[in-house]
Amino acid sequence: MSKEYEIIMGLETHVRIKSNTKMFCSCANALELAPEPNIHVCPVCMAFPGQLPVLSEWVIDLAVRASHALRSKVEKTSIFDRKSYFYPDLPMGYQITQLYHPIADGGQVQTMVDGEVKTFRIHHMHIENDAGKLIHVSGKTLCDYNRAGSPLMEIVTEPDFRSKSDVIAYLEEIQKLMRWCGSSDADMEKWQLRCDVNISVREKGEATFRNRVELKNINSFSSIGRAIDVEYARQIEIYESGGSIDQETRGWNDEKWFSTPLRSKEDAMDYRYFPDPDLPPLVLTEAYITKREIDELPIDRRLKYLNEYKLSSDDARILASDHVTSDFYEKLVQITNDPKKSCSYITTILFSIFDSHHEKIGLSDIQDRTDEIAEVIRLVNTDELSSTNSKIVIEKLVFEWGKTDDWVDTLGLRQKNDLSALEAIVDQVLTGSTSQVTEYKSGKINLFWFFVGQCMKLSQGQWNPKIFTEILNKKLS
Ligand SMILES: [Zn+2]
Known part of the structure; x- marks a missing residue:
């Protein structure tokens, strides 16, 4: 007897904040693809020694608005942490993010899935800066830092998703919400909205979650659906053949329709998180927070x-x-x-x-x-x-x-509906066409439309033909 399985998913969505500058310097934010690589860079985002980050107020304004749109609690104090790792796309050697005290806590996104209202819980939302982009061409790797230091929001959900329709409906709602509050255009094609999906599968009726796989590099609504289908089938196949799923991160290849392991739990990186000594805690007043509330979503x-x-x-x-x-x-x-x-x-x-x-x-x-x-x-x-x-x-x-x-x-389009005036016109037409009236009464009923035409003509087409028809019907019966 084949077993019945269910899929359980949680999402981590990155949304590019629509400020005009990067998060900690005055370089242009990478909202659009720049005409050339490495033109929006400066000593701050390129991590030259001695340069200090200065937090953009615009970024905070938009992040607070987005938190309200997510119905999250905006924290009066949040703290920036350094997430250290060494990779050519990261000039600083660490990413500035918020691990322990994010700007927004909890929340929910309501949307409609197949005609039904569903609520997906938000765990938290934090803000962080983006890394650069690596381009691999003919055996070489090129670095483009236009995007390095651009502001992102990471929205982390609870594991509330049970189908790909859930996931797609949620992401479409996130896109609407971000545009609604003005925090981002959330255009997937421009990399303003990206999503990682955590997927685990269990037998129906099981109370605990099994190991989950994080799928990365998904960058369109249609590829999300494909990636989920393929991962669901892959995990079931492994369970059916008696195997087990390792907690790991896999990269989705949308051209070949499969995922490959990026790293497993064992070689998970040690990011050595600690509060960024260059950035004081972000403190917001109650008035600042409430001023940015949104009533209707x-x-x-x-x-x-x-x-x-x-x-x-x-x-x-x-x-x-x-x-x-x-x-x-x-x-x-x-x-x-x-x-x-x-x-x-x-x-x-x-x-x-x-x-x-x-x-x-x-x-x-x-x-x-x-x-x-x-x-x-x-x-x-x-x-x-x-x-x-x-x-x-x-x-x-x-x-x-x-x-x-x-x-x-x-344009002479006003229909007149003054009944007595219309009756006067009908009377005028009927007295002026006695012979047609006699013919009509003896059975030539098509003449009815002759009378309507005469009435319209006399009224220069400005009167309501429907009412003429009614009056003529009454007078000729
Ligand atoms: Zn810069």
């Missing part, structure tokens, strides 16, 4: 759109995906009090206008136009503007600005 808004506004899960996800879209929607709903129509005017009409336009344009370009878009929705709801014509007005508002009411009148 993307998941809070997404759940509100789903549960209160009754939007579809796709619409809720799209509208809560980033600050610009979500704030635009919130503002629109505040004015229209119509969550459904406000949603469709963004997700169908505005987005299709943006898509069909050759220049890059988006909601951020029309952030101040919510009043006018809301007016379009009001006119449609009061039958003064047909929904087909509303698209024309929205296009005008997007590309030529101006006011909704002016466009509706200039």
